[in-house]
Amino acid sequence: MYLWLLAAGLTLVFGVLGVLNFAHGSLFMLGAYAAFTFYGKLNINFGLSILLSLISVGIIGAILERFFIRRIYDLDLPYQLILTFGFILIFDDLVKMVWGGVAMIPPMPGFLEGNLTVLGRPYPFYNIFIIFAGLAVALVLWLILEKTWWGRMIRASASDREMAGAIGINIPFLFTTVFVLSAMLAALGGALGTPVRVVAPGIGTAMIIQAFVITVIGGLGNLKGAFVGALIVGILTSFGILLFPIFELFIIFVVMAIVLMVKPEGLFGK
Amino acid sequence: MLEVKQISVSYGLAPALWEVSLSVRDGKIVAIVGSNGAGKSTLMKAISGLIHPGEGTIEFDQRRIDHLPPHQVARMGIAHVPEGRRIFPHLTVIENLKMGVLPIKGQKRAQEILNNVFNLFPILAERQRQLGGTLSGGQQQMLAIGRGLMSDPKILLLDEPSLGLAPIIVDMVFEVITRLNSQGQTILLVEQNAFLSLEVAQYAYVLEVGRIVLEGEATKLIDDPHIKKAYLGE
Numbered sequence A: 001m002y003l004w005l006l007a008a009g010l011t012l013v014f015g016v017l018g019v020l021n022f023a024h025g026s027l028f029m030l031g032a033y034a035a036f037t038f039y040g041k042l043n044i045n046f047g048l049s050i051l052l053s054l055i056s057v058g059i060i061g062a063i064l065e066r067f068f069i070r071r072i073y074d075l076d077l078p079y080q081l082i083l084t085f086g087f088i089l090i091f092d093d094l095v096k097m098v099w100g101g102v103a104m105i106p107p108m109p110g111f112l113e114g115n116l117t118v119l120g121r122p123y124p125f126y127n128i129f130i131i132f133a134g135l136a137v138a139l140v141l142w143l144i145l146e147k148t149w150w151g152r153m154i155r156a157s158a159s160d161r162e163m164a165g166a167i168g169i170n171i172p173f174l175f176t177t178v179f180v181l182s183a184m185l186a187a188l189g190g191a192l193g194t195p196v197r198v199v200a201p202g203i204g205t206a207m208i209i210q211a212f213v214i215t216v217i218g219g220l221g222n223l224k225g226a227f228v229g230a231l232i233v234g235i236l237t238s239f240g241i242l243l244f245p246i247f248e249l250f251i252i253f254v255v256m257a258i259v260l261m262v263k264p265e266g267l268f269g270k
Numbered sequence B: 001m002l003e004v005k006q007i008s009v010s011y012g013l014a015p016a017l018w019e020v021s022l023s024v025r026d027g028k029i030v031a032i033v034g035s036n037g038a039g040k041s042t043l044m045k046a047i048s049g050l051i052h053p054g055e056g057t058i059e060f061d062q063r064r065i066d067h068l069p070p071h072q073v074a075r076m077g078i079a080h081v082p083e084g085r086r087i088f089p090h091l092t093v094i095e096n097l098k099m100g101v102l103p104i105k106g107q108k109r110a111q112e113i114l115n116n117v118f119n120l121f122p123i124l125a126e127r128q129r130q131l132g133g134t135l136s137g138g139q140q141q142m143l144a145i146g147r148g149l150m151s152d153p154k155i156l157l158l159d160e161p162s163l164g165l166a167p168i169i170v171d172m173v174f175e176v177i178t179r180l181n182s183q184g185q186t187i188l189l190v191e192q193n194a195f196l197s198l199e200v201a202q203y204a205y206v207l208e209v210g211r212i213v214l215e216g217e218a219t220k221l222i223d224d225p226h227i228k229k230a231y232l233g234e
């Protein structure tokens, strides 16, 4: 489900802005560090910490888009790669400077502790919480895109940016808001993961590769595809870890290769 | 109300317009005729801010607009209905129309305009919930014009509204153009179909390879020997 949150943001930015944001994983990492700081260090309550993390990373996203990403909309992919990859390095180093290079595991919030028994096996309560959070995000995103004025503007400019501008949509501003939404989704993934996964520099990069695989499997720029792709990859990696632990990553690449052979544009691609 | 003064536009190094000037008065239909590649669409894009002229100025209601981004030009009251319609195919008809509403207009006014658009194009009211992409070419053209009207524009820029349409549909579209104008709508009309546009327009300009070569009252241009030979096939 973390993967879904990452893939959703990646997909939005690619589908609407046309930018492949390699630094998306860094926003995930920043979300994790922010949540760790608010929750683990400053002892602010868990829910509020997550909210604060989203806001902080959202602001960083706004700055990134406004001053950097905006300049590369009309450039080729290699330029996008260079710029966003540069940000990965910057953010990784920044995080090392501020928080140090050591991995840190924050404590679990009390109300999410414990196990649920599913089919006779204990299942961590927290995982169930995460699954529902992911589903809730999917529902909210769908509602935003299909039912709101903002969503309609997003869909219109994804399909014809120039025309959307010509009928009065402030495209630069709209793109900033989309980028901020995407940054917040990444941050949510990072923040929600803090109690169960190690917070360390580089966690974003590890995740982003899988998120890319998901978006490719689902069809680049397609949210439904990203959701289904995340489910497939999530299920496969769980089974993969059980059956052949060493091949976890290998399996999802095999799936990607198969999908691309059968349907090169991805499951839901056009 | 619209004054284009001596604008030149290039795509990279390739010039598309040279020192083009034109003016549109309130309440008129002004036509621009010219063959394929003459620069008609380029001129429309320059007016609506989709491209910026290298030289010259464009004024609208006495304000310069040639450096403004397209959404600001749109908000000043210029609606561009582009060549090839360019409706949003994955949005429904009603969503397409609502996209045309500017944020500055109130709910009530928007509803009035919507009713007026449905009045002009009853078929759009019938197909409200259908995806734009599933409409026929003629219906898409109506949708594109309707979307333009939703912003309650002071001037409507129509780029080749007859392109690729069956003759009866073309007649219908031109009937709507005349009707809009009789309600007071100012229109700048671009057409390859010179005869049709000269019939509805009051004034016209002839554009040839990026330059205005002729201008005048539409009724006079219809009888001009050069026009007859080059555009009316006589």
Ligand SMILES: Nc1ncnc2c1ncn2[C@@H]1O[C@H](COP(=O)(O)OP(=O)(O)O)[C@@H](O)[C@H]1O
Residues within 6 Å of the ligand: B011, B014, B015, B016, B034, B035, B036, B037, B038, B039, B040, B041, B042, B043
């Ligand atoms: N996006 C573009 N890039 C480069 N050249 C263009 C572009 N659009 C149009 N042109 C060129 O500009 C000239 C005028 O084109 P256009 O304005 O579309 O003419 P018209 O609408 O009268 O057919 C043509 O020579 C065309 O090839």
Ligand SMILES: [Mg+2]
Residues within 6 Å of the ligand: B037, B040, B041, B042, B083, B160
């Ligand atoms: Mg044209």
